[in-house]
Amino acid sequence: MPAAPPSSEETFGALLFPHRHLLGIAGLGPHEILFLLDEAEQWIALNRGAAKHDNRLAGLTQINAFFENSTRTLLSFEIAGKRLGMDVVNMHAATSSVKKGETLIDTAITLNAMRPDVIVIRHEASGAVQLIADKVDCPVLNAGDGRHEHPTQALLDALTIRRRKGRVAGLTIAICGDVLHSRVARSNILALGTLGADVRVVGPPTLLPPQVERMGVTAFTDFDAGLEGADVVMMLRLQRERMAGGFVPSEREYHALYGLTPERLARAAPDALVMHPGPMNRGIEIASSVADDLNRSAIPEQVEMGVAMRMACLDVLTRARRGVAGW
Amino acid sequence: MSALAILGGQVVAGGTVAPGGVLVRDGLIAGVGTFAVPDDAETIDAGGKLIAPGIIDVGVFAIDPAAFSAGGITRAVLMPDQSQPLDAVALIQHAVTAGKPDVWVHPLAAATQGLKGTDLAEIGLMARAGACGTATGRGWIADSGVMQRLLSYAGALGLVTISHAEDAGLAGSAVATNGEAATRMGLPAAPAEAEALAVARDLLLVEVTGAPLHFRQLTTARALDLVRDAKRRGLPVTCGITPAHLLLSDVAMGDFRTFTRLSPPLRSEDDRQACLRALADGTIDILCSGHDPRGPEAKRLPFVDAEPGMAGAETLLSLGLGLVRDGTIAMPRLFDLLSAAPAKRFGLPGGAIAVGAEADLILIDPEAPWRISSEKMVAQAGNTPFDGLPVQGRINHLIKGGVRL
Numbered sequence: 001m002p003a004a005p006p007s008s009e010e011t012f013g014a015l016l017f018p019h020r021h022l023l024g025i026a027g028l029g030p031h032e033i034l035f036l037l038d039e040a041e042q043w044i045a046l047n048r049g050a051a052k053h054d055n056r057l058a059g060l061t062q063i064n065a066f067f068e069n070s071t072r073t074l075l076s077f078e079i080a081g082k083r084l085g086m087d088v089v090n091m092h093a094a095t096s097s098v099k100k101g102e103t104l105i106d107t108a109i110t111l112n113a114m115r116p117d118v119i120v121i122r123h124e125a126s127g128a129v130q131l132i133a134d135k136v137d138c139p140v141l142n143a144g145d146g147r148h149e150h151p152t153q154a155l156l157d158a159l160t161i162r163r164r165k166g167r168v169a170g171l172t173i174a175i176c177g178d179v180l181h182s183r184v185a186r187s188n189i190l191a192l193g194t195l196g197a198d199v200r201v202v203g204p205p206t207l208l209p210p211q212v213e214r215m216g217v218t219a220f221t222d223f224d225a226g227l228e229g230a231d232v233v234m235m236l237r238l239q240r241e242r243m244a245g246g247f248v249p250s251e252r253e254y255h256a257l258y259g260l261t262p263e264r265l266a267r268a269a270p271d272a273l274v275m276h277p278g279p280m281n282r283g284i285e286i287a288s289s290v291a292d293d294l295n296r297s298a299i300p301e302q303v304e305m306g307v308a309m310r311m312a313c314l315d316v317l318t319r320a321r322r323g324v325a326g327w
Numbered sequence: 328m329s330a331l332a333i334l335g336g337q338v339v340a341g342g343t344v345a346p347g348g349v350l351v352r353d354g355l356i357a358g359v360g361t362f363a364v365p366d367d368a369e370t371i372d373a374g375g376k377l378i379a380p381g382i383i384d385v386g387v388f389a390i391d392p393a394a395f396s397a398g399g400i401t402r403a404v405l406m407p408d409q410s411q412p413l414d415a416v417a418l419i420q421h422a423v424t425a426g427k428p429d430v431w432v433h434p435l436a437a438a439t440q441g442l443k444g445t446d447l448a449e450i451g452l453m454a455r456a457g458a459c460g461t462a463t464g465r466g467w468i469a470d471s472g473v474m475q476r477l478l479s480y481a482g483a484l485g486l487v488t489i490s491h492a493e494d495a496g497l498a499g500s501a502v503a504t505n506g507e508a509a510t511r512m513g514l515p516a517a518p519a520e521a522e523a524l525a526v527a528r529d530l531l532l533v534e535v536t537g538a539p540l541h542f543r544q545l546t547t548a549r550a551l552d553l554v555r556d557a558k559r560r561g562l563p564v565t566c567g568i569t570p571a572h573l574l575l576s577d578v579a580m581g582d583f584r585t586f587t588r589l590s591p592p593l594r595s596e597d598d599r600q601a602c603l604r605a606l607a608d609g610t611i612d613i614l615c616s617g618h619d620p621r622g623p624e625a626k627r628l629p630f631v632d633a634e635p636g637m638a639g640a641e642t643l644l645s646l647g648l649g650l651v652r653d654g655t656i657a658m659p660r661l662f663d664l665l666s667a668a669p670a671k672r673f674g675l676p677g678g679a680i681a682v683g684a685e686a687d688l689i690l691i692d693p694e695a696p697w698r699i700s701s702e703k704m705v706a707q708a709g710n711t712p713f714d715g716l717p718v719q720g721r722i723n724h725l726i727k728g729g730v731r732l
Contacts, residue, residue, distance in 0.1 A: 026511070105627055125629030126513040127583030146631070147513030186513055210505035210516060 013326030017316050021133045021140040024149035025190040033191055036312055037159050043308035047083070058085035060117035060318060065091045065107070065132075066143070067123040072278055072303065073143050073153075077120045080310035086117070108132040118318055121145075126183075139317040141310075144183050153277055154187035156309040158195060160302050161232055164273050169196030174226050174268070175217075176202040177236035177258060177285050180209050180247075184277045185236055189215050202226030203236075204258060206247045223258050230268040234275040235260055238285050251284050261287045265296065273298050330357070331729060332364045336373025336690065339380065339662045340680035349378050351686040354729035359680055371731075373690055376723060379662050380680050381687030382644060383669035385567055386462070386489065386543040388619040390422070392429040394640035394706035396732060398616065399722045401687040402675060403430055407437035408464045414440050414448040416456045423457040429732055433675055435462040435489060438477050444468045447477060451484055459673045462489035462543070465590060467525050469495045475532050482538025487565075487672060489541045490529050492550060493591055497521035502631050503592045508577040514630060519594055523549035530557050533564055541672060542566040544617065546591050548601030555610045565672055567613035569639055570646035571712055573602050573655075579712060583630045586701070587712045589617075590635035606664075607655055612672065614664035616643040620708035638706040642713055648693050648720040686729040695721035 016035045025033070046054060062081040066074055074090060081088040093107065104123075108131075111119060118139050121129045126146030133140035144150040162168050173192050179185040179201045193199050193216045201212055202220040212219055220226030227233060238254060248254045265272065274290055274297045282288045291297055319327035334348040340359055350358030350368070364370065381401025388406050395403055405422055407413035413422060414437035422434035436453035440446045442464040450461045461481045467490065468474045474490075481488045501517035503509035509516035526542065530553060533540050545551055545566040557564050571589055576596040580587045587593060594602075605611045619636030626633050647661050656664070670678025677687035699716045701709035725732045 104629065123629070125631050127631075128629040130583060131627075131629060145513075146629070147515075149513070183513060186511070209510040210518070211507045212510055214507035215511065 013319065013324065021142075022151050022313055022317060023130050023133060023140065023142045025151050025154050025187045025194070026149065028194065030194050030196070033155065033158065033194060036155055036309070036316065037162060039312035039316055040155075040159055040305070040308045043311040044305070047304070047308055052083050053085065054083065055085040057081070057314065057318060057322070060086045060321070061115070062086045062088045062118050062120065062314065063091060063111055063114070063116040064088065064120045064143075065093065065111060067093045067121070067128070068144070070122055070143070073122065076303070076306045077143060077310050080307050080314055083307070084311055084314055086314070104128065104131065105135060108135040112136040112138070117321055118314060138321070141313060141317065147181050147183050147186065149187045150183040151187050152306070152310055152313055153184050154191035155313070156302060156305040157188055157234065157275060157277075158191050159305045159309055160275065160298050161273065163305070164298055164301075165231065168192060170198070171231040172198045172200065172229060172269075173232040173234060174200045174202050174230040175234045175236065176223065176226065176260070178207045178238050178242060179203050179212065179236065180207045181239060181242070182236050188234065189217055193217065200226050200230070204248055207242070223264065224267055227264060227267040230272055232273045232275060233260060233265065233268050235286050237277065237279065238281055240281075255284050259283075259285055259287060260290050262289055265290055272296065275299065275302060277302070330365050330368035331371070331726070331731070332368040333371045333373050333378055333688070333690065334364070336376055336378040338378045338680060339659060342659045344377070344658050348373065349680060349688060351688070351726070351729045354686055356680060356682055356684045356686050359682060371690070371724060377691040377693050378680070379689050379691055380666040380678055381689050381725070381727065382665045383675060383678055384618065384640065384643065385613050385615045385669045385673070386617060387640065388636065389707060390425045390430075390432055391618060391620060391640060391707050392426055394618065394620070394638065394704070395426070395430045396725055397641040397705050397722065399644045399689040399691065399725060400616070400640055401430060401689070401725065401727050402677060403432050404459060404669065404673060405432050405434045406464065407435050407442060407462055412437045412442045412464070413453070413458075414442065416449065416452050419453045419456040419458050428730070429727065433457070433459040433673065435460050437461070438463045438481070438488065439468065439473065442466070444470060445473060447473075447480060450481055450486065454484055454486055458486075459675060460487040460489060460541075463491055465491060467491050467493050467495050471528060471532065474529065475535060478532050478538040478540065479536040482536055487539045487541050489543050490525075492522050492525040492529065492542050492545060494521040494524040497524060501592070502588060503580060504577055504594050506577055506595050508580055512580065512583065512630075514580075519547045519598060520549060522547045522591060523553060526550040526553050530554075530562065530564065533557070533562050537563070539563040541613075543615070544568050544572065544591060545611070546572040546594050546602060547598045551601060551605040551610050555605070555608075558610070565612040565668070566610070567615045568602055568606065568611050569615055569617040570643060571617070571637060571639070572599065573606060573650065574646060575599070575712055580630070584712070585626045585628060585630055585633035586637060586710045586714065588630055588633045588635050589637060589712070603655055606650070612664070612668045614643070614647055614661070616640045618706070620706045621710045622708045626710050636710065637712055638704060638708055638710045641704060641706060642699055642711060642718070644691070644722070645697075645718040645720040646713070649718060652719070686726060688726040689722055690724040691720060692723050693720045695719060697721060
């Protein structure tokens, strides 16, 4: 009589997410994304309880190496690591001093020599996180590299959408604003598209990437047309310095043409969800009355999901090091 | 000086490849094909392999004799973009002697002082000191007035101007070409038309001045169409290309490989195909290496921060032979692109196997297989976008001015 098959979780765990690092959504299959979303659910419950602590990562060291200024993402990763019991260290590298030359590689080698168990990196240059990941012995989590990817943001957005809407597949999702310079947009296009959503990008032609349709999205330069019937409206932050670059004439004009107002939102589906990765420019890309509408806005919830999602990523990526059965 | 007889090879000369040999005496070619071997002659058995003119590499950024010798390059036309731009007589004089005896360096005079694109440099005096032409450097001259004066002034001196064709405003700080690859990677990109826009202006100025102009590299369908049309109209314009833009498209940048960060950047597959057609139909005149060795301090960086350029000297010939094997071009045409056309365009000795010509010769085993390896390159740095590619064709002997090296 053949032996009973071993439980899949125990024996084949590593097959559910066979990646050493999380550098981007590119390269992840739908089952891998869904696995991470499922893993995050348990942490939402923990985070809502009184004792927000789990010791399974106790003794491990997490370094948050942020080469670009960040408040919320850094805080989110720090809280996530601490709630799992890790020793969390933050390194703020002033972009001016650690920008050029061998210093980036040297910094990676230095960090590696301190024997961290996971490194979370944000850098202003596309591809920089991968460059560092190639030089270190521990898992690396990309917390945003240039315009390239911000995978945990896309995962937390997908988690938020799935919890609010019950699914991602089949939804019409409009990603609106400065898509050209946005790593959030790129990761979301990949993640939501992989999960079967109908993704649109909407923005002024100067802020849409060339041939973005080749990423499987429909592009709109008319905001109203792009919002028509959308189930989710995801607004992107407009960097103030884009005005100087001549991408848009003024904040006033941008708000008039591409700002999300209650009137505009009426074009989307009646129960459309409003999202924003933060920090918001109120009165520019989004009107306060929309951002603060508790029935429509999922913005605070995105932040909450962020912590849970990052806990899940930290847990999964360190399983092999911790000798978790099957990993 | 005694004679040297290379026997039993396949000689690339006069637009054909024919069995025979080459006789060299006093640094010059004294016989081609079949000839009586003098008693005092040293002989080399070519063993049925190719005997071809030494390569004249137009537009290198470094004097790298080891890489040039390995690549069969006997003369190198040096770009003025050195740590100190070649904008003064003394710098030209120094560059002229820098590679001897292995390789002869023919410097290009910086077109403008400090290569800043504003004030003309002393190109007349630099020409007397040995500059074989003048070049705008890595950048385009944005001011049309300056470019017009440069062309007319250099033209009157009998100098060819080499231009870098990328409209500065459109190119901006881009490191890639607009397209799916750059969009997915989140890299600042510019439309491919930045090249054609620059070419169109420069061609109009050639019409105005009648002065000869060479584009060191053209890499897009639109720009090559413009040059094809200009040649039809009899304008004194030529253009070149490196193997990179013939063999790689922008998808090669995947994983942010900084060895593929080039200037101009890699283009779309459609443009690559157009480059191959332009090579086959004669629109492209010169195949060059763009040799620009860059160490880790310039390349082990995020893609946007890395310096552009590739070490191309020692792979130029093998990649060119690959184009022959693919049927893109015929063997005699390859050595027209590598040797004859550069010699003719810049008035340099060598470049062809003919009686009376300078005896710069290479003996090539065109079938010898090897694999391009960044770590094994003899160049000053191993920044090749072709790392790992299996190729064929090796230099067996290199003869410079009748002397075996």
